Amino acid sequence: MSYLTLNPEGLQKVLETIGIENPEDVYSGIPETLLSSKDLDIPGPLDEEAVRSRFTFDSSNVVFAGGGVYRHHIPSIVNALSSRQEFYTAYTPYQPEISQGTLQAIFEYQSMLSGLTGMYASNASMYDGATALAEAALMAVRKKKVRRILYTRTINPSYRAVMMTYLRHIPDLELTEIPYDPLTGRADTDVLKEKTTGDAALFIQQPNFFGIIEPMEEIASIAQDAGFFGIAVSEAMSLGLLSPPGAYGPDVVVGDAQSFGNPVSAGGPLLGFLCTSKTHIRNMPGRIAGLTRDTSGRESFCLTLSTREQHIRREKATSNICTNQGLCALRAAIYLSAMGPEGLRKAATQCASGARHLMKGMEERGITPIFNGPVFNEFVVKMEETKQTAMIADGIVPGIPISRHYPEISDGLLVTVTEMNTKEDCACLMKHI
Numbered sequence: 001m002s003y004l005t006l007n008p009e010g011l012q013k014v015l016e017t018i019g020i021e022n023p024e025d026v027y028s029g030i031p032e033t034l035l036s037s038k039d040l041d042i043p044g045p046l047d048e049e050a051v052r053s054r055f056t057f058d059s060s061n062v063v064f065a066g067g068g069v070y071r072h073h074i075p076s077i078v079n080a081l082s083s084r085q086e087f088y089t090a091y092t093p094y095q096p097e098i099s100q101g102t103l104q105a106i107f108e109y110q111s112m113l114s115g116l117t118g119m120y121a122s123n124a125s126m127y128d129g130a131t132a133l134a135e136a137a138l139m140a141v142r143k144k145k146v147r148r149i150l151y152t153r154t155i156n157p158s159y160r161a162v163m164m165t166y167l168r169h170i171p172d173l174e175l176t177e178i179p180y181d182p183l184t185g186r187a188d189t190d191v192l193k194e195k196t197t198g199d200a201a202l203f204i205q206q207p208n209f210f211g212i213i214e215p216m217e218e219i220a221s222i223a224q225d226a227g228f229f230g231i232a233v234s235e236a237m238s239l240g241l242l243s244p245p246g247a248y249g250p251d252v253v254v255g256d257a258q259s260f261g262n263p264v265s266a267g268g269p270l271l272g273f274l275c276t277s278k279t280h281i282r283n284m285p286g287r288i289a290g291l292t293r294d295t296s297g298r299e300s301f302c303l304t305l306s307t308r309e310q311h312i313r314r315e316k317a318t319s320n321i322c323t324n325q326g327l328c329a330l331r332a333a334i335y336l337s338a339m340g341p342e343g344l345r346k347a348a349t350q351c352a353s354g355a356r357h358l359m360k361g362m363e364e365r366g367i368t369p370i371f372n373g374p375v376f377n378e379f380v381v382k383m384e385e386t387k388q389t390a391m392i393a394d395g396i397v398p399g400i401p402i403s404r405h406y407p408e409i410s411d412g413l414l415v416t417v418t419e420m421n422t423k424e425d426c427a428c429l430m431k432h433i
Contacts, residue, residue, distance in 0.1 A: 049073055049420070062425045063397045064358075066378055066416025067209065068129070068156050068234050069267055070259045073347065073419055075338045078261045082331045102326065103301035106289040109333040116239040116336075117253040118246025119275035123286035125329040126272030129256030130162035133203065133232050135274060135285045135319055136252045137163050140201035140228035141170060142283055142318070148174040148200040150226070152187040154208035156234050157405040163203075176200075185212040185371030185380070192222050201228035206245060207238055209402075210414070211355075211378025212371055220248035236260055236273075237418070238376050240341075240348035252276045252284075261335025262328050271328040281305070285319030350419035351377035354426070358417050361430045370409065383413045391432050398429060 015021060027035065046054070063071060082088065086101060106124045113122040126132045133155070140146045149167060151160060160177075167173055176195055179188045187204060196202055202223050206214050216231075223229040231245040233255030239245075245253040257271040258264075276284045282305070290304030339347065355377045359369060362381065369379040383398065391398050399415040406412060417426075 048076060061395045061397055062421075062428050064399050064415050064417060064421065064425075064429065065397050066235070066418070067400045067402075067414050068158060068256065069264055069270070070235060070237065070416065071264055071418055071420045072237060072259050074261050074263060075335065077338050078331050078334045081334050082261075082327065087330055088327065100301055103289045103303070105330045105333055106324075106326065107291055107301055108337075109329040110289060112333060112336045113257065113273050114275055116236075116244065117233075117273075117275045118244030119250075119253050120278040121281050121284075121288060122273060122275040123284055123288055124324040125257075125326070126274055126286060127325065128258075128268070128270035128272045129156070129232065129234055129254065130159045130272075132254035132256070132272035132274045133159045133230070134163040134166035136230045136254045137167055137201065137203065138319070139252060139276075139280060139283050139285070140230070141167070141173060143201070143228055145199055146201045146227045147172060148176060148197075149203070150176050150178055150192070150195055150200050151203045152178045152180065152192075152205065152208065154180045154185070154187055154210060154212070154214075155203065155205040155232055156209045159205070159232060159234070180208075180210075181373075183371070184373035185210040186214050186373050187219065189215070189218055189222065192219065196222050196226050198225065198227050200226050201230065202226040203230040203232060205232040205234060206242070207235065207376040207378070209234065210371055210373075210380050211375040211416070212373035213242065213376055216243070216245075216248050220250075223248075223250070230254060235376065235378070237344075237348050237351055240344035241352060242376065246275075250277075251280055257332050258328070260332035262331050269325060269328055271325045271332055283318060286324060347419050351417060354417040354419065354421055355379060355415075357423070358415065358421075358426045358429070361426055362415075362433065365430060365433045367433060370412070377418060378414055378416045380409065381413050381415060382409075382411045384411055387433075388413065391429075394432060396429055396432055 015023070020026065087105070110122040110124065114120065126135065137149055140149065151163065164175060167175060178191050178195065180186060181188050185208070187208070204214060204219060206216060208214055229250045230252045231248065231250045233239065233245060233253065236255060236257045236259040253275045255273055257273050260271070262271055274284060274286065287306040288304045290302055292300055292302055294300045336344065355375060359379055362368070367381050367383065369381055371380060380402065388398055388401065399413040402412040402414050403410055
């Protein structure tokens with residue numbers, strides 16, 4: 001759907017351009033006998049998603065899948081602006097003096113991510129949340145005293161796999177997985193206390209892969225004894241409702257911002273982010289676009305920090321990641337600008353309330369979450385594989401199976417609810433249980 005501005009100033013310019021005073025004059029050439037004087041029987045007003053559904057001829061599946069890639073409402077303005085050729089065809093800003101628009105877009109994105117995470121600075125984006133976590137672990141390794149990486153088993157399995165691929169062959173580096181409490185689904189804080197020492201870096205996901213909200217105050221207290229502390233955010237929409245991760249004093253906050261204005265698109269492209277404290281800003285990978293002034297005192301944008309191997313001597317580079325997700329970051333910046341703080345909070349609240357609505361309905365039908373910890377918008381239930389297969393055949397995706405990654409949870413199903421899931425969707429799922 002195209003984005004059309006409807007503000008009075010824009011309308012007045014249109015009328016002046018075509019030389020009329022009132023919008024009704026557009027129809028002056030049509031005989032009055034052909035004009036209807038009655039109001040059309042049109043329901044409304046409707047939001048964008050409701051209007052889209054009116055014009056969707058093919059019935060879409062009822063989808064409750066998430067686990068790292070999420071369906072969220074994307075305002076029409078995101079597609080309209082990001083598809084402009086000066087953005088869509090723009091490349092890496094090697095020549096800042098002629099790349100001011102691209103640099104400003106990156107700068108705005110960085111500012112918004114820093115504000116949402118509560119951290120000092122954000123880089124210009126990364127491939128995805130998994131590589132962002134891996135790069136954060138490398139940051140920790142570059143901190144001379146860190147020789148052990150502690151990570152919770154409740155971190156997204158894809159994130160963990162990429163991180164271990166990055167770190168597997170680093171000499172004398174120990175990787176330790178922290179288990180979860182089988183009752184709450186939260187990280188086992190007793191094991192965490194036992195393992196956390198000054199030579200260790202600790203990484204935890206909030207909310208975790210099971211959708212559970214971790215006890216961050218307690219974990220932050222434990223993390224004070226660690227040499228490095230990182231928080232991963234897989235569902236960026238949670239930043240609109242939960243306390244900012246930076247409030248817990250981490251060295252880095254990483255994750256994926258695909259939820260901000262980027263479609264699922266069969267699993268990609270994604271939008272990794274890495275935000276850090278002032279202490280580690282020169283140790284972060286990627287680059288930073290900054291705001292400065294030129295010799296005439298005019299505001300201008302530049303690459304303030306660029307520590308990758310294409311810009312400096314290879315042995316001094318902090319990362320071999322050779323690009324940033326510029327177009328995806330632009331879409332995220334437009335999305336956040338359009339939604340604003342209030343809109344983002346409302347969307348996040350709808351996700352959380354929708355999950356509780358579906359949980360209650362499923363419990364009434366005998367399917368309860370296997371963990372009792374508080375959730376944001378995802379939860380884990382047990383559902384026979386045959387039932388899952390039957391639902392998919394009927395056009396319903398009830399969630400994503402997790403037993404492959406967590407064999408101890410047989411028939412485990414991660415169910416995700418976003419603002420895109422209506423009450424009708426929930427009723428449809430519950431009807432097939």
